[in-house]
Amino acid sequence: MPSYRITVSPSKRAAGRFxxxxxxxxQKAFAEEQSKRGLTQTAIARALGIHRSVxxxxxxxxxxxxxGRVAELAWAMGRKPHFDFLEPVERGGQNYDIAACVxxxxxSGTANIEIDDRASSDAS
Amino acid sequence: xxTLIELDQAGELFKLDPxxxxxxxxxxxxxxxxxxxNWFEEALPGLISVWKVExxxxxxxxxxxxxxxxxxxxxxxxxxxxxxxxxxxxxxxKTPDVRIFGWFRVRDCFVGWRGEHAEHxxxxxxxxxLAGETARFRDQLDLDxxxxxxxxxxxxxxxxxxxx
Numbered sequence: 001m002p003s004y005r006i007t008v009s010p011s012k013r014a015a016g017r018f019x020x021x022x023x024x025x026x027q028k029a030f031a032e033e034q035s036k037r038g039l040t041q042t043a044i045a046r047a048l049g050i051h052r053s054v055x056x057x058x059x060x061x062x063x064x065x066x067x068g069r070v071a072e073l074a075w076a077m078g079r080k081p082h083f084d085f086l087e088p089v090e091r092g093g094q095n096y097d098i099a100a101c102v103x104x105x106x107x108s109g110t111a112n113i114e115i116d117d118r119a120s121s122d123a124s
Numbered sequence: 125x126x127t128l129i130e131l132d133q134a135g136e137l138f139k140l141d142p143x144x145x146x147x148x149x150x151x152x153x154x155x156x157x158x159x160x161x162n163w164f165e166e167a168l169p170g171l172i173s174v175w176k177v178e179x180x181x182x183x184x185x186x187x188x189x190x191x192x193x194x195x196x197x198x199x200x201x202x203x204x205x206x207x208x209x210x211x212x213x214x215x216x217x218k219t220p221d222v223r224i225f226g227w228f229r230v231r232d233c234f235v236g237w238r239g240e241h242a243e244h245x246x247x248x249x250x251x252x253x254l255a256g257e258t259a260r261f262r263d264q265l266d267l268d269x270x271x272x273x274x275x276x277x278x279x280x281x282x283x284x285x286x287x288x
Contacts, residue, residue, distance in 0.1 A: 003132075003138065003139040003140065003141040004138040004139065004140055004141065004156065004161055004164075005140075005141045005143060006140070006164055006168075006182070006185060006186050006189065007164075007165070007169070008182055008183060008186045012180075012182075012183055013143070013183070013186055015178075015179065015183065016179045016180070016182075016183025016184065016186055016187045017183075017186065017187045017190055019178060019179045019183075019187075020179065020183075020184065020187030020188070020191065021187070021191075024191065024200070024204075027200040027201075027204040028197070028200050028287065030200070030201075031200035031201045031204070031287050032287070032288075034201065035287075035288060056203075057175075059203070059204065060203065060204070060220065061175075061177065061184075061219070061220040062175040062177065062220050063175065063177065064177050064178050088146065
């Protein structure tokens, strides 16, 4: 019996996974800073001059985040966002034929964003 | 009595292919019921985000499936966790707009019975009812015992659950 795949267009799949991944990277950075120095959503909200509930909805995926807000959140956490368009790399042990996948997806690379823990000196 | 693989071969469950990236390994697995497969095909594509966010409920589920199956850390603190125990060994996989109800057959192997719009579940307080319905499906399934991991400890049902 062949396995079942959720039907999503390749471009929508790429978009969904990217947006989801960015939010998870922000959540991870927040959890690390919370654990390291007790950072709170209230402190982030205060640093950015917005209500805590806005930060909460953004972190939980219940409000869209602009690229600018990604940078603001990173700044408020004392972090620096890092953004790349990566070329797919073919390696041994991969799950499927990358060339076929790239053709099917009509994309030539993978976008990726991370929140580095390089503290910015002016972050509160 | 049968195994998950035999139920998959018999068309009573379906193994979900998470379409992982080329360099990712499937560390966790998801099987789905015919009911949930139907819901993925008939209902999920038409669901609209109540939060009006840019990724649709369908995209949210696809991304969650990829994250879950790739074995990455699932929980970043109590507020950011995509799995939640409900009762009686029934768990939900969560996105902002979707809830998927099921159980863990063994560690890192989730069996999903049905999906619902999160808003619908919350508005009508359906958690208890849907957990009971899921448990009945689990009990009726001709699956080798033990059919599920009991308890509510997320570390018992998934590896690499939480940060740090």
